[in-house]
Amino acid sequence: MSEKVFPKDFMWGAATASYQIEGSPLADGAGPSIWHRFSHTPGNTYNGDTGDLADDHYNRYKEDIALMKELGLKAYRFSISWSRIFPNGKGKINEKGVDFYNRLVDELLKANITPFVTLYHWDLPAALQDLGGWTNRDIAYWYTDYADYMFQRLGDRVKNWITLNEPWVMAFVGHFMGEHAPGMKDLYAAFSVVNNQLRAHSKTVKAFREENVKEGKIGITLSNTSHDPATDSQEDIDAARLAHExxxxPLFLNPIYNGEYPSGIKEHASVFLPHNYENDLEEIKEKIDFVGINYYSGDLVKLDTKSFLGGKTVERGLPKTEMGWEIYPEGFYKILKGVQEEYNPKEVYVTENGAAFDDSVVNQEVHDENRIDYLKQHLEQALRAIQNGVTLKGYFVWSLLDNFEWALGYSKRFGIVYVDYKTQKRIIKDSGKWYSQVIKNNSFNF
Known part of the structure; x- marks a missing residue:
C-alpha cells in the first residue's frame, strides 16, 4: 500500500481558464478580448458558440468554490482575464475587474484552498491585438505592466504565479494554423510571438523578484505531447526529436535555462525567428521557481519531407478520447522524466491533465468510468516519476468544470463536474467523487 502513496505535502488541485468558464466577458467595464472577437466571428467556432455565458462562474464563483471544498481540493489554478483589469490592455484600470479576483481569492482562502494564478491564458485584450498583439515587441512591456499590477494587488495573498499558459498553442495554433484567436496563418508571425512571449515572461519574472512577493513562486506552463519515432530508422528518430523540440x-525552457533555442530549431527554423533575436537571449535567461507541465496525449512521428520540420504523425491503434487524442499514459512519464533530466527544475507541477469523453446524465448522476481509468493510469505514471527523481510537487486535473472548449465550443466535456449549460446546474461526476477520494487518501489505491 505504502508505495502507492504520494508525498506528504503533495498539492492536489483542479484547473480552469477565465474565458472558458467565467461568462460575462464585457461585464462591469471589462474590455473585449481576442477570444470574444474570434468566437463572435461566424465560422470560427463549433455551432457559433461563444464564451458569453460559459459556466457563469463570474456570478457563481461562490457556489463553485463550495464545490471545490466538497471535493477536498487543496489548490485551484485559475487565470485572470487581462481585459477585465485593463479594458484597453494598458492605461486605465478597471477596479471592478480587480474586485472580482480579490473576492475570488478571499473566498478560496476562506475555504483553505491555495490559489495558483495564471496571468495569461490566451485572452489578450482586443485593443492590443489592434496594435499587433504578440507580434509587437512592445507587448513585453504591456504584459509586464499588467502582471506587475496584479502582483501588487494580489501578492499579499497569492503566492503561486504562472506567467503564460501553453505559449506554443498561442503562437502556432493562433498565428500559424489560424484555428485559435487571433486566427492568423503566418509562420514568421508565430515565431515572433514565441520570442515576444519569452521576453514578456522573463521581464515579468524580474518584476516579480523586484516586488519581492513574500514566499512567492513563479513559473511557466507548457503544453506537451509525447512524440515517439514510428520506426527505429534514424530519419524517424530525428523527426520525433525535432517534433519534441x-x-x-524545450522550445521555451531551452532559452529560459540555457539562453538559446534548441539545436533543431536553430538548424531548421532560425530563418523564421525575428531579426536579431540573439540579442534577446541573455535577458530571457531568467531563473524560475517551477515548471508547469500540461499533458494529454502521445503520438508516433514519421519522416515527412513535405511537412514543416519534416515529420507527420501516424496511427498506432491506441484507444482515443472524444478529442481524437490517443490515450498514452507512458508518454506522461517520459515527459515528466525528460523535463527533469534536461533542465533539472527546482519544482515541477502537472498544471493540466485530463480527458474529454461523451458524458451523459442518468438519474442525476454521471458515470464516467473511462475518465477514472484515464486519470488513474496517469496518476500511476506521475507517482512513478516522483519515485524516479522528478521533483513533482502537485497535480491539477483539467478541468474542474465542463466548459467552453475554444474553437470546439461546448461540444467537448473535460470536467470532473458536469455542467448543464441551459440551467447551469452542476453535478459531480463519478470521476469527481473518485478524485475526491484520491485527495483524501493521498493515493489512487483505495
Whole structure:
C-alpha cells in the first residue's frame, strides 16, 4: 500500500481558464478580448458558440468554490482575464475587474484552498491585438505592466504565479494554423510571438523578484505531447526529436535555462525567428521557481519531407478520447522524466491533465468510468516519476468544470463536474467523487 502513496505535502488541485468558464466577458467595464472577437466571428467556432455565458462562474464563483471544498481540493489554478483589469490592455484600470479576483481569492482562502494564478491564458485584450498583439515587441512591456499590477494587488495573498499558459498553442495554433484567436496563418508571425512571449515572461519574472512577493513562486506552463519515432530508422528518430523540440517544453525552457533555442530549431527554423533575436537571449535567461507541465496525449512521428520540420504523425491503434487524442499514459512519464533530466527544475507541477469523453446524465448522476481509468493510469505514471527523481510537487486535473472548449465550443466535456449549460446546474461526476477520494487518501489505491 505504502508505495502507492504520494508525498506528504503533495498539492492536489483542479484547473480552469477565465474565458472558458467565467461568462460575462464585457461585464462591469471589462474590455473585449481576442477570444470574444474570434468566437463572435461566424465560422470560427463549433455551432457559433461563444464564451458569453460559459459556466457563469463570474456570478457563481461562490457556489463553485463550495464545490471545490466538497471535493477536498487543496489548490485551484485559475487565470485572470487581462481585459477585465485593463479594458484597453494598458492605461486605465478597471477596479471592478480587480474586485472580482480579490473576492475570488478571499473566498478560496476562506475555504483553505491555495490559489495558483495564471496571468495569461490566451485572452489578450482586443485593443492590443489592434496594435499587433504578440507580434509587437512592445507587448513585453504591456504584459509586464499588467502582471506587475496584479502582483501588487494580489501578492499579499497569492503566492503561486504562472506567467503564460501553453505559449506554443498561442503562437502556432493562433498565428500559424489560424484555428485559435487571433486566427492568423503566418509562420514568421508565430515565431515572433514565441520570442515576444519569452521576453514578456522573463521581464515579468524580474518584476516579480523586484516586488519581492513574500514566499512567492513563479513559473511557466507548457503544453506537451509525447512524440515517439514510428520506426527505429534514424530519419524517424530525428523527426520525433525535432517534433519534441518544436512542440514541447524545450522550445521555451531551452532559452529560459540555457539562453538559446534548441539545436533543431536553430538548424531548421532560425530563418523564421525575428531579426536579431540573439540579442534577446541573455535577458530571457531568467531563473524560475517551477515548471508547469500540461499533458494529454502521445503520438508516433514519421519522416515527412513535405511537412514543416519534416515529420507527420501516424496511427498506432491506441484507444482515443472524444478529442481524437490517443490515450498514452507512458508518454506522461517520459515527459515528466525528460523535463527533469534536461533542465533539472527546482519544482515541477502537472498544471493540466485530463480527458474529454461523451458524458451523459442518468438519474442525476454521471458515470464516467473511462475518465477514472484515464486519470488513474496517469496518476500511476506521475507517482512513478516522483519515485524516479522528478521533483513533482502537485497535480491539477483539467478541468474542474465542463466548459467552453475554444474553437470546439461546448461540444467537448473535460470536467470532473458536469455542467448543464441551459440551467447551469452542476453535478459531480463519478470521476469527481473518485478524485475526491484520491485527495483524501493521498493515493489512487483505495
Amino acid at each position: 518544436w512542440t514541447n517544453y
